[in-house]
Amino acid sequence: MKLYGTAMSRSARCLWALEELGIKYDHIPVEVPKAKSPEVLKINPNGQIPTLDDNGVAVWESMAINLYLAEKYGRAPLWPSTPEGHAEAYQWSFWGMTQVEPHLLTLLLNRMFLPAEKRSEEAANQALEALKPPLKVLNHHLEGREHLLGKDFTIADLNLASIMALGTWINLDLSATPAAKAWLDRSLVREASQRAHKMK
Ligand SMILES: N[C@@H](CCC(=O)N[C@@H](CS)C(=O)NCC(=O)O)C(=O)O
Known part of the structure; x- marks a missing residue:
């Protein structure tokens, strides 16, 4: 492999x-x-x-x-054992890719990657605004839950947390969505995540 x-x-x-x-x-x-x-x-x-x-x-x-x-x-539990669990894994993965990642990338480009003269603060602010509704949805879902599907860490958490991790590159402030922030912190401190993020 x-x-x-x-x-x-x-x-x-x-x-x-x-x-x-x-x-x-x-x-x-x-x-x-x-x-x-x-x-x-x-x-x-x-x-x-x-x-x-x-x-x-x-x-x-x-x-x-x-x-x-x-x-x-x-x-199981990383790969859920039921079609319903699979549906949730697909749901959060595709949701992350379509509703969250594009806005995080706009933020990264305009706050980090583009040369200073090409950055647009307006585009960055629009991306921050666009992130608010999905972050609210995520936060609400995680209130009272340790992980996306319940008590266990699954591929849904890994996939979505890996997308949300892009925000850490620019210290994205998640204080308005504390349940989402705590879940992201819990996910990213996992040993496998730490090992992967330290690689070349
Ligand atoms: N939706 C694809 C995006 C892949 C992608 O754009 N990868 C970037 C790096 S993060 C890349 O290879 N860029 C170089 C290029 O497009 O030439 C995925 O999630 O795998």
Whole structure:
């Protein structure tokens, strides 16, 4: 098994899943500007990271990789044992990708990655506003719950927390949503997460 992609990218979430599952794998720390290298393009026509090669089975899209890994190599509670549990895992993963990640990326670009003269404070503020409704939904759901599906940490927590982790790069203030903040902190201190985020 090979995972292409540096931990300083969305690949961190797949490294976290691999570590959490205790799978033996080779980490090929392809950096973002090198994502269109022939070795990646050979198995991912997008030329993007993360890309997984599981003994000849190529999988790309970070959430798809993690759901695949959890289903194939995980067991309950990490990979829930019922279709209803799977539905919740898909739901929070797709929700994170569509409702949360785009706004966090806009924030990262305009507060961190773009050269100073290209940053837009207006775009950053719009992203902060756009994040409020989904963060409220998440916070409300987590009030009185330790994890997204209840008492156990599952792939749903890993996937969504790995998206929310992007906010930590710019110290996103989550004090208005304390249940979401406590859940994110609980998720990110897990040993597998710490190991993954320290990689190249
Ligand atoms: N939706 C994809 C996005 C993949 C993606 O955009 N990866 C970035 C790094 S985080 C990349 O490879 N960028 C280089 C490029 O597009 O050339 C996923 O979640 O895997």
